[in-house]
Amino acid sequence: xxxxxxxxxxxxxxxxxxxxxxxxxxxxxxxxxxxxxxxxxxxxxxxxxxxxxxxxxxxxxxxxxxxxxxxxxxxxxxxxxxxxxxxxxxxxxxxxxxxxxxxxxxxxxxxxxxxxxxxxxxxxxxxxxxxxxxxxxxxxxxxxxxxxxxxxxxxxxxxxxxxxxxxxxxxxxxxxxxxxxxxxxxxxx
Numbered sequence: 001x002x003x004x005x006x007x008x009x010x011x012x013x014x015x016x017x018x019x020x021x022x023x024x025x026x027x028x029x030x031x032x033x034x035x036x037x038x039x040x041x042x043x044x045x046x047x048x049x050x051x052x053x054x055x056x057x058x059x060x061x062x063x064x065x066x067x068x069x070x071x072x073x074x075x076x077x078x079x080x081x082x083x084x085x086x087x088x089x090x091x092x093x094x095x096x097x098x099x100x101x102x103x104x105x106x107x108x109x110x111x112x113x114x115x116x117x118x119x120x121x122x123x124x125x126x127x128x129x130x131x132x133x134x135x136x137x138x139x140x141x142x143x144x145x146x147x148x149x150x151x152x153x154x155x156x157x158x159x160x161x162x163x164x165x166x167x168x169x170x171x172x173x174x175x176x177x178x179x180x181x182x183x184x185x186x187x188x189x
Contacts, residue, residue, distance in 0.1 A: 028088045032138035035059075035095055037146045039111070056111040058098040059146065066091040067120045113152045115166035121147065122156050 036051045037059045054062070066087060125140050147153040154160060 024085050028085070028092065029138035031092050031095075032142050035142055037150070038100055039150070052095050053100045054095055054098045055100060056150070058094075060114075060117055062091055062094045062098070063124065063143065064117070064120055065094065067124055111150065112169075113150070113155065115162050115169055118152075118155050118160070118162050118165060122158075122162075125156065 031052070034051050036053045038053050038055050121143050125143055144153065144156070147156055155162075155165065
């Protein structure tokens, strides 16, 4: 009951109800599927408020903050599954705090795809696919959807050389920085 009220407040409508204790996985996955990174699609700010839009910079920060929390060892206070669910909850809280309003969105914001981000995103998608603790398909979907819509999906592939990317990033900053309205193939001058 509390989670259906929470989702109604957060998303502005009555969604399917979740059993809070048994449905944490479902709730987390449902939330992550509603996250959009500003600039990645044409109409992100829906009138109903069913999406949570964050800037690319905030998205990168949250993904980077989330990665190490998944590698914490099991403790006496909780199982690995509980630790992982708590890490998801912290990431969701960060998404909510960073939520953009349409009037605050900057259409000319720059975004940078760093070698560090590619490494972390690649590791999270691998970890998510191989984890038996809980379904991580929503994290994989969010990372891959964002990479696809921003034009760097091919850089998540195993055969993409991240070390060369890091060198290019160091020497040719303008080759890896794009504005939200540009194509990844256009060089910013």
